[in-house]
Amino acid sequence: MALYKGKCPQHERNTQCPRSTFHSPASYHTWLSDIVDSAEEYESEARAEDVNDDLPAALMLNDVEMAEKIFDAMDYSAAYLHVANVYLESFDAWAGEALGETRPAWRTVYFTGGGQRRERYRADSCGFTWAAMESPREYNFETDRLFVNASAAFCKRLFAMSKADDHATLARVIADRFTPCSGFAPFYSADLGAWLAKPLADWDHNELGTLLIACLELCNADEDSLMYDVIEGETGFHALEMGMDFDKLQASINAALVEKLYNVATDDPDEAATIKAEFPEVFARIVARDPDMFEGVSQ
Structure with a gap:
């Protein structure tokens, strides 16, 4: 001062x-x-x-991932x-x-x-x-x-x-x-x-x-x-x-979940099927955020 x-x-x-x-x-x-x-x-x-x-383990964000998203959303x-x-x-x-x-x-x-x-x-x-x-x-x-x-x-x-x-x-x-x-x-x-x-x-x-x-x-x-x-x-x-910027933070979190689910669906279709069966609401909610991304991917 x-x-x-x-x-x-x-x-x-x-x-x-x-x-x-x-x-x-x-x-x-x-x-x-x-x-x-x-x-x-x-x-x-x-x-x-x-x-x-309410997420399955394969889709969870760890503290480091969340910290990065908070950092990106901060002024x-x-x-x-x-x-x-x-x-x-x-x-x-x-x-x-x-x-x-x-x-x-x-x-x-x-x-x-x-x-x-x-x-x-x-x-x-x-x-x-x-x-x-x-x-x-x-x-x-x-x-x-x-x-x-x-x-x-x-x-x-x-x-x-x-x-x-x-x-x-x-x-x-x-x-x-x-x-x-x-x-x-x-x-x-x-x-x-x-x-x-x-x-x-x-x-x-x-x-x-x-x-x-x-x-x-x-x-x-x-x-x-x-x-x-x-x-x-x-x-x-x-x-x-x-x-x-809480809107930016939430959008970043949503995008990360979409990416995680997409990676599971392409790398391990059986795991994706298990997630869909055991967490149907979560699965549908994430896919709905970017349906084009999941076109042609086994669901």
Whole structure:
């Protein structure tokens, strides 16, 4: 995740620094992608069990076959976009709680005897809003990056918090993120003095993100609680629903069953005859999906 004030102009983004992604593990090959992977694995097993419920063994789809069909029917960009939105909402509340930031919000209060009412309250929030998510063409050097808007007033409060620490934590975080090493030539200086010589109003998203990391460390923010909040809401399953083309998946499953039955009918007519005798409804249903394919085949 990267912070910036107002809109994020493309020319301000540093493409030379592979460590410019702020704090957020983004979505690819991280615990966030694991959420989607776990939901996908569960869906594969559950759907295979459901599809195979009334099928003879020769026509059953195994978990690997089902996983391939789910993969082909998935729009992962839509799935990860959903995960990113959930992550931003959770991160905003988590960081707000750690930093003591709140915003006015509405909530519904339910009464034991029935009834409800809406009330205003102060919700933990830094006031982050969605700006953009960038995904690389290839994931060999970097992962998705989530950009959010933050107010100038919020950034000033972060700077004041760091200043109260004599910028000691900020200096360490800067050194951790931007000290040159083999294969890494940072765009940013690793020297705190160079950062402080620049007006805060001119800091870009990578610099503001570094400041936020330092302030969260100062507050001993517990990232495990953030992970739990994102996972608890069944984010992976909702992401799967957002990205899955269920019609395409069902069509792919139907085509696979047709192909399996056709192969049995051509390779082992006796087995096909047994299936037709013992599973007449299944046999007729599959043949009806592509009757032309079975013309001339012994049934």
